[in-house]
Amino acid sequence: MADDVLSQSEIDKLLAAFATGDVNADEIKAEEEQKKVKTYDFKRPDKFSKDQIRTLNMLHDNFARLFNTYLSTYLRALVSVEVASVEQLTYQEFVQSISNPSVIGILAVPPLKGNIIMEFDTGICFAIIDRVFGGQGENTVKSRVLTEIEEAVIRRVFDKAMSHLREAWANVAQFTPKIEAMESNPQFAQIVPPSDMVVIITLQMRIGPVEGLMNICIPYLVLEPIMSKLTTTFWVAASVTKEEHPEHEEFIRRKINRTSVPVIVQMGSFDITVQEFLSLSYGDVLQMDTKVDDELKCIIGNIEKFYCRPGTAGKKKAVQITRVISEGDEGTNG
Template sequence: MSGSDVMSQNEIDDLLSALSTGVVSAEEMRVEQKQRKIKVYDFKRPDKFSKDQIRTLYMLHENFARLLNTYLSAHLRALVHINVASVDQLTYEEFIRSLPNPSVIGIFNMRPLKGNVILELNPNIIFSVIDRLFGGPGLPPAKPRSLTDIEEAIVRRVMNKALEAFQEAWKQVVTIEPRLEAIETNPQFTQIVPPNDMVVIVTLQTKIGQVEGLINICIPYLVLEPIMSKLTTTFWVASSVSKQEHPEHMQALQRKLSRTLIPMTVELGQITVMVQELLELAVGDVLQLETKVEDDLSVIIGHKEKFRCKPGISGKKVAVQISQVVMEGDDSDE
């Protein structure tokens, strides 16, 4: 995609104005679009992402869109549609130029990957969410404006939930711990990489009720560079298959479980006393337990009785001998 393909918000407004005044006709634009079928390629700025990697990012963020759709639908109690519109690569400067001012821009990291990522929400969408959460019908204000402190707190909560969905979607490729660092409203103050660095832009078409807008995720190439080999459909399929159950995986789990430490207690007996009696206890007093000398003792594993045993001595140490296995309901298969 060349720099001329990306339009700023002012350029979009000028174009819409020209269409409405009749300076430019929609028919002329269609004819020009049909005539130009050659995509400009700049050899000074080669593509960083292959078609296969773009396809993988598309599928990955389809999962993110589904998870985010589920969260917003339940949280807002409204009809929400979110789907991936496109995945493109361009320079960071081109992306920033295309954003309106004011915008709602969340800057977060993808640890252990280095660098920052941008989650940009169209003001119409975020104000619709805010209005809905405050009990309104979900309509944005007539004129775009910056967020108030209370609104920013709400946006931060929504973004953190979105990052949870983002983390879940990325599990298929790499385990990350995204953390929101800041929220900005002016794109010009958001500089996460140099202007000419390549980034991948995932655009989500979003509709909440009757309000439509875009959600953009801007991921710099430098962030994804360490895991570029994993951003392939081959790795995607392989990772999916590897997560299926196999006998060797079950054996590995059993080996780990067999080395797990658990508390084990032998209960000598029980007795019920009054608080007054407990307060009057002194050194030398004898408490008579309900257990008889010939009775088996309870072996407590965790908080449940699992065995019965006989007390005794092994060498110079106190010991018990298992005399019975206690079977209780569904615990019989443990």
């Protein structure tokens, strides 16, 4: 009968068992069937698929790079920030895994509903504070709650981290993180019921000789409206065909408007010898190669861009642009 047919792996194990004499064929077949059973805990249902976990990993890889660059510049020290793991847990399990005291920021992420948590090891925070205050970035302080001055320093780091988090998520969801509160005791940071599922992004941080962890806790309820976008296909497509945002255009426009560009009007030129140059004195007249009715060249930066004529505007000297010089303009259209 078909039910009595053994697989190739069962045959191999059967031959090995016969050689030793410890196991019979029925026991091997029962063992194979037992391996096909997968346990499922209804108290901890999987809310995130493997593809969604992978997408979250890629999103926060980008965040880690941005945050790494900021901390390296801000602290002027060797800094490393890398994603260590992305996993789904119950909120209670996450809270129990955090040390007390810790540095916990409770963030709102409008227009998404609910809160997320950004948590730092106290060791990493004290290394940052030591570096900001002129030290070597060492953690010589016993774990304790931050003072008001220390908290003010760390809030600046939180602000930058939130800015980079928003940038890293821009292709998937637009939100603006805002810090609502800071806590040191994890038990006081209850953003969802203990049994609710959350995704925990753990980042390994190294500042000089000090190592520690940073955790980002995002409840399923926050991500539920955008779960369909948490796929590698959507993320890659959004990265390639990223739309221009009006705020980016306005930012670039303001930058350009504030940029200073030198403008030079060349009245003419002439050639003289070094001997003639050395003998020049006050009142000498030099004849240029241009005539009164000739057009002058207007140089923008180091490029001859326009022809113009000299004149006045009110009591000020001015030039009037007559035409555009298109030759040698590096492919621009004037």
